[in-house]
Amino acid sequence: MELSGKGGGSRERAALGLTFVLRHGRRTGLASAARLLQLFDVKIHHIETRPARMPQNPAEDLEFFVKCEVLDCKVSSLISSLKKVAEDVEGNREGKAPWFPTKIRDLDRCHHLVTKYNPDLDCEHPGYTDPEYRKRRAFIADLAFNFRHGDPLPRVEYTPQEIATWREVYEKLSSLYPTHACKQYLDAFHELEKYCGYQADSIPQLHEVSAFLSERTGFTLRPAAGLLSARDFLAGFAFRVFQSTQYIRHSSSPMHSPEPDCCHELLGHVPMLADKEFALFSQDIGLASLGASDLDIEKLSAVSMHLILLGRYRTNERTNKAYGAGLLSSYGELMYALSNKPEYKPFDPDVMVIQPYQDQNFQQIYFVAEHFEEAKSQFQKYAMKIKKPFPLHYDPFTCTVEVLDSPQKIKKITSHVKEELKSFEKLS
Structure with missing residues (x-):
């Protein structure tokens, strides 16, 4: 030197x-x-x-x-x-851990968008030639861009045409759920219909859904302006925050959207986030992403695609049931994925990372876990391979992530865990 x-x-x-x-x-x-x-x-x-x-x-x-x-x-x-x-x-x-949020308010900085499916840029987008749709979508996206932690969640007054699109999607998909969705999804979906205004004739508002989730699993919502980068999307999960779009897909293509929209978020993601085990699993995925290298984020994103979007497992009756948001918000793919037409492979994160994800078409291969617990266990083993210069600890009381970069910090956390275990032992 x-x-x-x-x-x-x-x-x-x-x-x-x-x-x-x-x-x-x-x-x-x-x-x-x-x-x-x-x-x-x-x-x-x-x-x-x-x-x-x-x-x-x-x-x-x-x-x-x-x-x-x-x-x-x-x-x-x-x-x-x-x-x-x-x-x-x-x-x-470069060479050090990338910046990552350590406080829930830091999610204000996790808003980087992937623009390849934006209707202003993608000529294949159903709304590309519709200036009114693009203007409306930009207006709703701006609500998310201007949102800051602690603000009231923005309310969108949906138009009759938007509600008609929602109605068509809702009625088609809800007719499939009893035979195609997993039990955890069905239980939560019935609760959402009963207590959160899920119905065909109105689009639920984020503040109502966020309050519902918060009471059940501690998850909350915040608005997103579009398809977020994998790093920013997964970072929200670490704090039990789901970043949700509020605009709806173009009326000419109600059964398919090239990007996330409120149908995908509210019908695909939200019901599973109301399940405690899945909520914890989602947070584990988010925590695994914090401080990970770009290469590890790319791999983690691939695994998450097959877990969160395309997830399925076998029931005791040996039938496949869906829990992935991409399947449960797409009538065509939900039918196809459980039709025995595609190839099915055992759940294996090391294989998932090299299996391409099809953006515009149905998948050629779906990964099936024997049960939901297997998916969690396999992911936890995979996450342990992600190399970071330090361990992390999430404090649920302050919604903060602490970097354990000294022996003293690790000793302090270990001591707290031991005290909690002693309390449980006294009860047994």
Whole structure:
């Protein structure tokens, strides 16, 4: 390693990911920060821009992401200096654990979207040629972009056409549930119809559904603007938060949507999140994602697709029942997946990670667990293989995640667990 001639500082270069917001950035570009980056001899590898999440001037403000290299000894000074000309500055060294939320309010930052199915960009989207639909969808998405933890969940006044689409989906799917859905789903769905206003003629509001889930499993909802990145979506699960879209699929394609919508969320995900065992399982998946590398997130996302979206298990009667949200919110795929037409393989996360997920078509292969407990056990074994520089502990009382990066912290948590076990032993 080389040393500088004057200060004796390290000449080792650090790989860095910078994000920051420039007011009026759409007009000025990177100019206001470029001189600073040049001053610190920053080598830029990649730049991305997107609209700022909390803009003062919506037409002008931009968020920048810069992948770069800089002298290791200058990282702190660079970030401090950048804060003088930009806002919301963050810097993450590559090779270390990526940033992850440690408080439930940090989910305000977990809103990165995958835009490949956006009706403004995807010419195959059913709403691509419908400007009114795109305008309506953007309006509802903005409710999510502007939401912050602690705000009341936004209410959407759905139009007659939107309710008609919901009605068609609801009636078709609910006719299949008694024969195709698992017992946990059916029990929760009946409760939702009885206590949460689930019916064909109205679309449930997020605040009502969130209150229902909170009482049963501790899960709550927050609005999402679209298809979230796998990292951000799974991070919500760690805090027992489900990030739910509120817009509905295009009326021309009620039986299929290329992206998540309120039919997928409310009919696919919510009933299973009302089951205590599945809720705990979902949180385990979320906690496994925190601090994981990009490669591990990619693998974990693949496993989660086959678990959360396409999950099925065999009952004592040796019949397959669905618990996956993708199946339970898609009439065609639910029929197909349980028709014995596709290939079925034993539940195995190591095989799931290399099995491609079909976005636009039904799956060629479905993985079937012998029972739900097997799926949980297999996943827990897989999650233990994910390498992280530290263990994590979730505190349900404060809804925070603690990084156990010292022997003292680990000893403290272990002591608390032992005390709880002693309390249970006294009762037995």
